[in-house]
Amino acid sequence: MKQSNDLSNKGRVASSPRRRARKAEAAPNLGAGVAAHGVDVEQHIYQTVFDSVLNQRLVPGTKLPEPALCELFKVSRAVIRKVLQRLEHDRIVELRPNKGAVIAAPTPEETRQIFEARRALEVSIVEIAARRRTAQDLADLRQLLASEHELTQNPYQPTWAACAREFHLRIAAVADNPILTAYLTELMTRCSLIVALYQPLGNTACEHAEHGRIVDYMEKGDVASARAEMGRHLRALEDNISLDRSGSTQTLAQMLNLG
Numbered sequence: 001m002k003q004s005n006d007l008s009n010k011g012r013v014a015s016s017p018r019r020r021a022r023k024a025e026a027a028p029n030l031g032a033g034v035a036a037h038g039v040d041v042e043q044h045i046y047q048t049v050f051d052s053v054l055n056q057r058l059v060p061g062t063k064l065p066e067p068a069l070c071e072l073f074k075v076s077r078a079v080i081r082k083v084l085q086r087l088e089h090d091r092i093v094e095l096r097p098n099k100g101a102v103i104a105a106p107t108p109e110e111t112r113q114i115f116e117a118r119r120a121l122e123v124s125i126v127e128i129a130a131r132r133r134t135a136q137d138l139a140d141l142r143q144l145l146a147s148e149h150e151l152t153q154n155p156y157q158p159t160w161a162a163c164a165r166e167f168h169l170r171i172a173a174v175a176d177n178p179i180l181t182a183y184l185t186e187l188m189t190r191c192s193l194i195v196a197l198y199q200p201l202g203n204t205a206c207e208h209a210e211h212g213r214i215v216d217y218m219e220k221g222d223v224a225s226a227r228a229e230m231g232r233h234l235r236a237l238e239d240n241i242s243l244d245r246s247g248s249t250q251t252l253a254q255m256l257n258l259g
Contacts, residue, residue, distance in 0.1 A: 045073050045083045052256050053092055053103060054192050055162065060105035064093060068252050091190060104193055111194050115238040118187045119231055122168065125184065126230045129174035130218045137174045141215045144170055148208050161195065167211050174218075191237075198241040207236065 052058035069080045084101045087093040093101045106114060129137075148163050165188055172181040210233040217226035 041073070041075055042079060042083050042086075045069070045075070045080070046086055048256055048258070049083070049087060050092065050189075054165070054189065056192070056195065057257060058103055060103045060193050062103045062252070064101040064103070064252070066100065072253055072256065072258055090186065092193070104190075106190065106194050111198065111238075111241065114187060114190050114194065115234065118184075118191060119234045121180065121184055121187060122171075122234060123227045123231050125172050125175045125177075125180055126214065126218070126226050127223050128177065128180075129171050130221065130223045130226045132176060133174050133218050138215065138219050141167075141170060141174075141218075145208070145212055145215060148211060152208050161192070164211075165192075171214070194241060207233065210236070 049058065049064070064084065066077050066080050066084075069075075070077055073080070084093060084095060088095045088101070091104055094104050095101050144163075144167055148167065151163050168184070168188065169181070172184050175181075210229065214226055214229050214233065217223075217229055
């Protein structure tokens with residue numbers, strides 16, 4: 001995968017989403033030990049919340065009380081506030097006056113706007129990727145599709161969702177435009193919030209067959225069909241959203257994969 005090392009703060013979130021998604025299922029409870037082992041404490045807390053959102057453990061509307069976070073991560077309020085400000089900047093949390101932080105909950109209108117923006121962006125990305133793809137790029141995509149196929153029988157939705165995100169980011173990597181990848185990563189994070197909020201349990205975040213057709217068109221060099229298929233694919237994803245959900249009964253520690 002082609003990478004860039006000079007992205008801004010937004011780019012740092014975008015720089016390794018696949019690695020974060022793979023590690024999220026087994027995120028260790030570093031707690032008080034992170035500072036002792038030289039790990040950036042703020043980055044660890046940020047990544048833990050980020051991964052929990054992407055993997056639908058930490059759902060939109062969930063409160064993030066500062067005292068609870070301080071206790072879970074064994075850090076001061078000053079550290080937690082810095083992390084929450086970063087998360088707000090990346091639109092993962094909302095900081096409400098006198099009410100504290102909550103995981104962002106997109107409204108139906110914001111949902112429409114986010115998917116509209118993502119369709120416009122990814123249709124352009126797949127066009128660039130279809131023109132630039134190499135034989136190795138196609139082989140890598142085929143290998144990823146094979147992994148996807150194995151996961152279609154996996155009842156654990158977040159695992160499948162992580163692989164589906166990987167596919168879209170891999171297409172962006174083929175396009176080899178770090179700026180577009182950074183914007184796509186932000187939009188995909190917001191889409192993950194929407195999926196966690198609105199998508200019915202048991203539904204897949206993406207359809208494997210549609211991914212396969214996109215790669216088929218890329219391999220043929222059929223740019224117009226690749227664009228059209230990506231547009232249909234993302235429209236179907238949006239249509240699969242249900243504007244209704246029930247709350248989580250897990251504790252904050254469980255949602256953060258810390259307990």
